[in-house]
Amino acid sequence: MLTDGAARAALRGSARTxxxxxxxxxxxxxxxxxxxxxxxxxxxxxDDIISVLCGPSDSPYGSVTKRLVACxxxxxxxxxxxxxxxxxxxxxYHHYDFDAQTPGNGYRTLVKVLQSCLLHIxxxxxxxxxxxxxxxxxxxxNASEMEAYCSALCQLRALLYLAQQLxxxxxxxxxxxxxDAELSRRFVQEYxxxxxxxFYGRCLGFQFSPALRPFLQTVVISMVSYGETYxxxxxxxGTAALSLFxxxxxxxxxxxxxxxxxRITQNLDMQFWKSFWNVTESNILSGFSRxxxxxxxxxxxxxxxxxxxxxxxxxxxxxxxxxxxPIAHWGPGPVHMRLVSYELREGxxxxxxxxxxxxxxxxxxGTRLPWVQKQPRSPWLLVHFHGGGFVAQTSxxxxxxxxxxxxELGVPVLSVDYSLSPEAPFPRALEECFYAYCWALNNxxxxxxxxxxxxxxxxxxxxxxxxKRTTDDKLEDDR
Numbered sequence: 001m002l003t004d005g006a007a008r009a010a011l012r013g014s015a016r017t018x019x020x021x022x023x024x025x026x027x028x029x030x031x032x033x034x035x036x037x038x039x040x041x042x043x044x045x046x047d048d049i050i051s052v053l054c055g056p057s058d059s060p061y062g063s064v065t066k067r068l069v070a071c072x073x074x075x076x077x078x079x080x081x082x083x084x085x086x087x088x089x090x091x092x093y094h095h096y097d098f099d100a101q102t103p104g105n106g107y108r109t110l111v112k113v114l115q116s117c118l119l120h121i122x123x124x125x126x127x128x129x130x131x132x133x134x135x136x137x138x139x140x141x142n143a144s145e146m147e148a149y150c151s152a153l154c155q156l157r158a159l160l161y162l163a164q165q166l167x168x169x170x171x172x173x174x175x176x177x178x179x180d181a182e183l184s185r186r187f188v189q190e191y192x193x194x195x196x197x198x199f200y201g202r203c204l205g206f207q208f209s210p211a212l213r214p215f216l217q218t219v220v221i222s223m224v225s226y227g228e229t230y231x232x233x234x235x236x237x238g239t240a241a242l243s244l245f246x247x248x249x250x251x252x253x254x255x256x257x258x259x260x261x262x263r264i265t266q267n268l269d270m271q272f273w274k275s276f277w278n279v280t281e282s283n284i285l286s287g288f289s290r291x292x293x294x295x296x297x298x299x300x301x302x303x304x305x306x307x308x309x310x311x312x313x314x315x316x317x318x319x320x321x322x323x324x325x326p327i328a329h330w331g332p333g334p335v336h337m338r339l340v341s342y343e344l345r346e347g348x349x350x351x352x353x354x355x356x357x358x359x360x361x362x363x364x365x366g367t368r369l370p371w372v373q374k375q376p377r378s379p380w381l382l383v384h385f386h387g388g389g390f391v392a393q394t395s396x397x398x399x400x401x402x403x404x405x406x407x408e409l410g411v412p413v414l415s416v417d418y419s420l421s422p423e424a425p426f427p428r429a430l431e432e433c434f435y436a437y438c439w440a441l442n443n444x445x446x447x448x449x450x451x452x453x454x455x456x457x458x459x460x461x462x463x464x465x466x467x468k469r470t471t472d473d474k475l476e477d478d479r
Contacts, residue, residue, distance in 0.1 A: 035090060035111070038118050039083045045125035046076035052129055064139040068128070071146050075121060078153045085160050086111055095173045105175065110163055114156050116207040121149050148202035148254070155194055162190050196265075201258030220261055221250045226276050227264040270391060270422060277392035286396055293400040294407045298341035298348050301395075301417075302356040306332035309435075309442045323438040326431035329424065335432045335439070338395040340402045341412035343375045347446040348412070381444070382406075383437050384415040385459035390429055391421050398460075414440055 049072045053065050093107040124145060131137050166187060200220055205213040225247040250257040264272070279285065306325030313319045325332045341348060382405065386398045395402070395415035402413045416436040418429040441455055 048129040151198035197258035197262040200261040201254035224260040280397040294403040297344040328428040336417040342407040380454040387460040
């Protein structure tokens with residue numbers, strides 16, 4: 001069996017020698033070595049803990065020692081069963097990549113998540129093996145931590161077997177088959193029957209950077225506290241305030257937090273999610289956010305009428321293409337957006353732009369204020385698609401960092417307030433975002449110095465990624 005050092009040296013050597021068409025094959029070999037090293041380390045640390053806790057000396061921890069030993073034996077059994085399963089995935093998951101330059105798919109992600117879980121167990125196990133006899137060793141805490149990761153590993157093992165079945169039942173190289181409704185039903189039924197609470201308790205965010213975990217804990221604790229008080233005769237901000245008094249028990253009891261999060265995600269309806277994510281839309285919280293954020297000289301909401309646009313083709317600017325306004329579900333309708341600019345620039349106080357403003361009253365042009373000095377047009381524009389899972393939030397929730405972007409990047413930001421589900425079903429939001437982007441290109445004279453010089457797109461969460469990808473596809477089709 002390879003030692004850790006020998007495996008890493010082999011990995012470094014393979015990285016130096018791979019080139020050309022053999023890079024993907026070398027990548028698979030490196031990945032295979034990676035998982036072998038991880039499983040070897042897991043098996044070794046399980047043996048170490050079992051041997052030190054089952055040694056001749058009496059343990060001072062009594063039943064906790066028995067729990068830890070039983071837990072490590074279960075983890076070792078899971079690891080030995082999972083190693084051949086992971087090996088089978090590493091042999092085939094490159095067939096499901098997005099393309100040759102993008103080695104990514106759900107099977108790769110599942111294996112990476114499993115490896116993250118194993119590495120956490122190895123790290124925690126080494127700590128237990130080295131410090132179990134120390135005066136400050138918290139036996140109960142460490143036993144609970146290891147049991148939580150054992151539960152997560154058990155559920156990941158079930159997920160891997162389910163994914164293995166999916167590969168077997170689908171055609172080669174196909175992530176899923178839309179025509180096979182029975183396969184989809186079975187898959188969803190199997191997944192729904194799994195116990196997911198363990199991923200939201202002590203193990204929350206193990207697959208992410210350590211710097212992100214406190215943020216994830218805050219979000220989950222806020223959500224379960226809000227869910228406990230949701231449904232009472234309170235406003236959104238009232239429910240949020242009441243949930244502050246119930247959040248303490250979820251901070252000190254990770255198992256309770258995970259169980260409550262699983263209950264919320266399985267039982268509460270869409271209105272809960274809209275209510276929770278829209279808490280930041282309240283006047284009180286958005287007011288505090290504005291006070292704490294950078295002041296800007298332009299912050300106007302715009303309503304763009306549904307008019308067909310004519311744009312030059314990227315492949316041949318002499319030819320024009322027509323971009324229709326969004327029409328899905330209820331026909332042509334206006335598109336709403338917000339313009340944020342740290343400095344007032346040429347064109348931003350024009351009658352053409354102010355005529356589109358949704359503000360009541362219409363904002364006073366900065367040029368009428370003696371202390372505001374108008375700047376030349378920016379060479380760039382940033383078009384932003386906000387997050388919220390397509391069901392909640394607006395650009396108002398994201399003003400804080402949009403103002404920071406505008407100041408630090410020195411560019412105006414145009415954030416699209418697309419229509420939300422379920423009132424506006426798919427693909428209405430995508431149509432509105434694509435139309436807003438094309439409208440921004442068609443009206444560059446309002447904000448940038450040269451037509452089509454630099455227009456960038458940005459977004460957060462799932463909506464941002466989907467809108468950006470859809471826009472890329474549309475532009476590629478036009479070319």
